[in-house]
Amino acid sequence: MHFKSAAMAKKHLVDTYFRFLNLAQAVQALPSFPKLDAAEERLLEALTAAWHAGRTLSVTETMALSVAGAPATVHRKLARLRQEGLVSVDESSTDLRSKTVVPTRKALDYFEKLAACLEEAKQK
Numbered sequence: 001m002h003f004k005s006a007a008m009a010k011k012h013l014v015d016t017y018f019r020f021l022n023l024a025q026a027v028q029a030l031p032s033f034p035k036l037d038a039a040e041e042r043l044l045e046a047l048t049a050a051w052h053a054g055r056t057l058s059v060t061e062t063m064a065l066s067v068a069g070a071p072a073t074v075h076r077k078l079a080r081l082r083q084e085g086l087v088s089v090d091e092s093s094t095d096l097r098s099k100t101v102v103p104t105r106k107a108l109d110y111f112e113k114l115a116a117c118l119e120e121a122k123q124k
Contacts, residue, residue, distance in 0.1 A: 016121050023117035033110055034084040043068040043077045044086055048103045048111060056100040059089060086110075 027033065036044065046067045050057050062078055063071040078101065081087045086107040090100045103111075 016124075019121035019124055020118050023121055024114055027110075027113045027117060034086070036080075036084075039068040039073065040077045040080055043074060044081055044103070044107060047081075047087060047101055048107055051103055056102060059099050059101060062101050 043062075043065065046065050047057060047062065057065075059078070063074045065074060068074045068077045078087070082089065084106075085104055087101050088104050090102070
């Protein structure tokens with residue numbers, strides 16, 4: 001009997017995960033959110049996760065992140081995230097290496113929408 005209830009619990013978790021994915025895809029398809037490629041999404045997630053944990057990353061530290069590829073690729077992806085208004089770079093420093101990268105309100109709103117999708121998926 002224990003095996004059957006464990007299998008049912010796992011199925012419930014898998015169902016919840018796929019409900020979340022469907023809801024998240026709907027949020028990502030909204031015209032208000034820019035279309036990001038996978039590397040841009042990973043970079044935005046890594047930057048926002050660091051910020052959420054209380055750390056700010058410099059442009060140099062951001063370029064060292066391997067989540068979006070080689071440093072040149074990360075630099076291009078970072079420029080695209082800035083262009084889309086999802087991250088900003090502290091312009092108060094004249095030294096590019098020490099400028100910090102932070103998510104914008106637009107990025108935080110996006111993650112709040114995804115969190116709401118997770119909550120909704122869990123309640124069904």
